[in-house]
Amino acid sequence: MAEVDxxxxxxxxxxEAKPFWDAAAQSKxxxxxxxxxxxxxxxxxxxxxxxxxxxxxxxPMSGTGExxxxxxxxxxxGRAASKAFEPDIPYVVAWIDLDExxxxxxxxxxxxxxxVKLGMKVSVTFxxxxxxxxxxxxxxVEN
Amino acid sequence: xxxxxKAAIAGIGETPTDRxxxxxxxxxxxxxxxxxxxxxxxxxxAGLALKDFQGQGLGVTIPTAYPQPFWPEEAAEILGITPGFxxxxxxxxxxxxxxxxxxxxxxxxxxxxxxxxxxxxxxxxEHWGGGIQxxxxxxxxxxYGTMGPNSKIAMVMxxxxxxxxxxxxxxxxxxxxxxYHASLNPLAYLRxxxxxxxxxxSRLVADPVRLLDCVMPANGGRAYxxxxxxxxxxxxRKPVYLKGFGERSNPSYGPRAGSDALIMxxxxxxxxxxxxxxxxxxxxxxxQLYDDYVIVVYLQIEDLGFCAKGDVSFYERTDFxxxxxxxxxxxxxxINCGQPSTAGGTLHVIEAVRQLRGEAAERQVAKANxxxxxxxxxxxxxxxxxCCAVAILGDEL
Numbered sequence: 001m002a003e004v005d006x007x008x009x010x011x012x013x014x015x016e017a018k019p020f021w022d023a024a025a026q027s028k029x030x031x032x033x034x035x036x037x038x039x040x041x042x043x044x045x046x047x048x049x050x051x052x053x054x055x056x057x058x059x060p061m062s063g064t065g066e067x068x069x070x071x072x073x074x075x076x077x078g079r080a081a082s083k084a085f086e087p088d089i090p091y092v093v094a095w096i097d098l099d100e101x102x103x104x105x106x107x108x109x110x111x112x113x114x115x116v117k118l119g120m121k122v123s124v125t126f127x128x129x130x131x132x133x134x135x136x137x138x139x140x141v142e143n
Numbered sequence: 144x145x146x147x148x149k150a151a152i153a154g155i156g157e158t159p160t161d162r163x164x165x166x167x168x169x170x171x172x173x174x175x176x177x178x179x180x181x182x183x184x185x186x187x188x189a190g191l192a193l194k195d196f197q198g199q200g201l202g203v204t205i206p207t208a209y210p211q212p213f214w215p216e217e218a219a220e221i222l223g224i225t226p227g228f229x230x231x232x233x234x235x236x237x238x239x240x241x242x243x244x245x246x247x248x249x250x251x252x253x254x255x256x257x258x259x260x261x262x263x264x265x266x267x268x269e270h271w272g273g274g275i276q277x278x279x280x281x282x283x284x285x286x287y288g289t290m291g292p293n294s295k296i297a298m299v300m301x302x303x304x305x306x307x308x309x310x311x312x313x314x315x316x317x318x319x320x321x322x323y324h325a326s327l328n329p330l331a332y333l334r335x336x337x338x339x340x341x342x343x344x345s346r347l348v349a350d351p352v353r354l355l356d357c358v359m360p361a362n363g364g365r366a367y368x369x370x371x372x373x374x375x376x377x378x379x380r381k382p383v384y385l386k387g388f389g390e391r392s393n394p395s396y397g398p399r400a401g402s403d404a405l406i407m408x409x410x411x412x413x414x415x416x417x418x419x420x421x422x423x424x425x426x427x428x429x430x431q432l433y434d435d436y437v438i439v440v441y442l443q444i445e446d447l448g449f450c451a452k453g454d455v456s457f458y459e460r461t462d463f464x465x466x467x468x469x470x471x472x473x474x475x476x477x478i479n480c481g482q483p484s485t486a487g488g489t490l491h492v493i494e495a496v497r498q499l500r501g502e503a504a505e506r507q508v509a510k511a512n513x514x515x516x517x518x519x520x521x522x523x524x525x526x527x528x529x530c531c532a533v534a535i536l537g538d539e540l
Contacts (some may be wrong), residue, residue, distance in 0.1 A: 009275060011282035031400075042400040043283050043524060049399040068404075069305070071297035071349045077290050085288035093289050095298050095404070095525060102400040103525040107287050118305045135286055 008084040010130055016044040019058045024134040027126050031102055033059040042102040062099050063124035064141065070094035072113050092116050096138050110139030145419050148540050150247035151375035151382035153257075153368045154189025155493045156181045160332050160363035160481035163267040174206070175221045177263035177364030177483065182222055185259065185366040190379040196224050200249055200258025200369070202242035204232035206266070206484035218261065228255045232485070234392060234530035235520020236433055238262065239365075239489035241532045244388040246369045256371050262486030263364030279524040292435065293349035293357065295522045300351050300438040303405050307453035311351075314437045315339035317471070318355050318478070320463040321434070325475025327465075327506040332361060333479040356437045361481025365489035367496065372540065383499045386513065387420025387535035389413060393523070394531065401525070407439075408531030409517055410446040416515070420535040424449055427535070428511050429498055430469065431491035433519040434476040439528070443517060444471070447533075465506045473498055473506050488518040492534070499538040513537045 013021050023030040032041040034048035035055040041047075047054045074090050076082040085091070092108040094116070108116050109125065122138035129135050158180045161169040172180075186192060201224055203215040211217065215231040228249050232238020239262050246258035275281045289295065303309055319339055325331035337355065345355040375382035394408030417423070432443045441458070444450065449469060450457035463471045474480060474494035477487045495514040497503045503511075514536050521529035 008288075009281070009285045011286050012277065014277075014282065017282060039398060040400045043279050069298035069302035071294045071301065071352075073288060073290055073294060073349070074347070075290075076288075077293070082288075082290060088288060091288060093287055093294050093298075095302075097401055101398055103402075103404075105284050105287055105289065105525060118302065129286065133286075137287075 006084045008129065010133055013132060016046060020044060021133060023058070024126055024136055025132065027134070029061040029063045029124050029136055030058045031061055032056040040100055040102045042104070065096045065098035065122060065138070067108065067116065067118055067120045067122060068095040068097045068103060069118060070108065070116055094138070096122060104136070107137045108139070109137045115140070146244065146247045146251060146388050147386055147419050147421065148372060148384050149251040150369050151372050151384045152492070152496050152536070153370045153375040153378045153380055153382060154185045154191065155496050156184025156188055156366040157330055157490070157493050158184065158364045159330060160361035160483065161267070162361050162481070171268050172265055172362050173268055174263055174265045177265055177362060178218055178221055178261055181261050181263050181364030181366040182259065185368050188380060189368045191368065193223060195257065196226070196259050198225065198227035200228045200230070200246050200255040201226035202230045202232060202246055202258060202260035204238035204242070204262040204486045204489065206264035206486055207235070228258070232262070234518070234532065236435065236485045236488045237518035237520040237530040237532040238485055239492055240516060240518030240534050241390060241530070243369065243385065243492065243534050244390060244532065247385050247388065250369065250371050256374055258369045259366065260369065260489070261364065261366040262483065262489035264484035264486045265362035266360050266484045267362050283524055290349065292522050293352055296436045296438060297349040297352040299404055299527060300436070303438060303442070304351065306405065307455060309441070309455050309458075311343045312339060313455055313458045314356065314441060315342035316458060317437050317440050317463060318342045321472040321476045321478055323464055324473050324506050325479035328474045328480070331475040331479045332359065332481045333475070352436065358435045358477045358482045358487070359479070361483055363481050363483040363486070365486065365493055367489065367492055381500050381538070383496045384537050384540060385534060386422065386537045387416035387418070388533070389415030389419065390532040392530045395526065404525070404527050405442065407442050407446045407519070407527050409443050409533055412531045412533040413447040413515070416533040416535050420537070422513055422535060426513050427515050428470070429473055429495070429508050429514045430471045431473070431495045431514065431516045432471060432476070433488050433491060433517045434472060434478050435482070435519065437478070439519065440471065440476070447515070465508050470508050473503060473508060485520060491516045491518070495536050499536055512539065
């Protein structure tokens with residue numbers, strides 16, 4: 001029987017997404033913004049999803065936002081790689097609406113799962129997942 | 144161009160479902176066996192033979208449980224058909240309803256006169272557990288430990304409860320109505336009636352999603368035969384006419400990078416279908432709604448315009464059983480009949496046909512002349528469901 005891979009799955013660093021991961025390694029959150037209609041483009045795309053312009057440029061984000069919704073993962077299911085998340089249980093998977101508008105799927109870290117609430121203000125923090133990949137996660141904003 | 148009255152369903156077939164030994168005596172069945180079985184049942188129902196489909200339409204939903212890009216062609220080989228118009232249902236769980244539109248358009252254009260559409264899969268026997276395919280899920284979701292559709296729908300459900308004040312009692316009512324119908328459907332898998340309390344006490348799967356919110360995966364096969372109205376009238380069953388069709392894929396309400404995740408594309412697909420069918424809400428006698436989760440059924444009712452967005456009181460005062468003001472899921476839905484991967488949505492087309500033929504026995508809606516069917520598929524990044532198809536069927540030209 002083949003050995004089960006228990007490493008956490010990593011994103012592929014595609015050509016469209018490389019600037020995002022390069023910035024993340026410097027603890028900076030960036031997203032593409034259309035230079036014509038000013039819309040934010042997320043996830044990384046070759047063109048603006050709103051107006052079709054190819055003039056999309058990587059732009060620094062404030063790194064703050066609020067919890068649009070979330071769930072608490074208390075069991076791993078599905079594909080074999082899910083097993084790698086077992087030691088983290090319970091953990092929060094959330095939709096964060098950034099102050100600029102785009103919505104990210106991420107984890108809320110730095111507080112007990114019971115304290116996560118909708119509308120809670122959060123700010124970005126970077127966790128190293130491999131040599132090249134620093135995953136942006138979010139923690140509650142200190143009052 | 145309108146597809147109103149341009150095609151009719153002339154035959155249906157539904158196999159029993161199994162979960163590989165979860166019930167005593169269940170046999171192991173492959174996708175090929177279910178595919179063939181569903182086809183034989185539909186041919187028998189319509190009084191047709193395999194040779195009637197040579198050079199005609201064949202539509203096959205593409206299952207996610209065992210992704211095989213050439214599956215529709217292989218299905219044709221398994222069945223022994225040489226189609227003149229072969230289509231894969233590529234809109235995920237919406238496939239069976241999308242194919243209704245595609246095949247009706249092909250029939251209306253004159254390139255085919257009849258089409259066989261099959262959704263069959265055996266995820267319990269043949270689940271493909273390997274690699275992760277390129278895309279948003281690989282790069283932006285899975286690295287955060289998302290756990291499939293349950294965790295995504297949990298976020299939709301929690302946000303909805305937060306914004307509109309819906310409670311487990313509202314969702315529970317839908318679960319109870321669907322199970323009640325399943326108790327009256329000999330082909331349903333889960334047939335023991337439940338109460339709202341049973342729903343509320345069921346195990347949390349992905350907070351706030353509970354076990355009784357979720358669709359039940361199963362092995363199974365379902366098929367329908369679509370024909371030109373002239374051809375359908377020459378066959379032995381009472382034709383069920385396509386009245387309206389609408390589809391919206393990759394819908395977005397608000398900016399695409401951060402859309403309103405509580406609005407479903409059936410809002411627009413439904414409008415298109417109802418205009419084509421020339422019907423208003425009171426003309427629709429029942430709904431068969433794609434049901435991967437209870438919250439998804441709930442959202443479709445309001446997004447199709449049967450009540451205002453967020454009007455939770457509508458769910459309190461409406462009887463959703465086959466005897467009520469707005470019957471839904473009259474055979475129990477996929478939640479109780481089983482979801483053979485993305486092939487599952489075929490169920491709703493079949494149940495609508497049964498109702499419109501007056502063959503739904505103990506669960507027959509008294510006045511069933513017009514019904515609405517939906518298909519949904521794909522849970523894209525940060526949004527509600529990505530493929531939405533709506534069909535309106537009727538019993539008269």
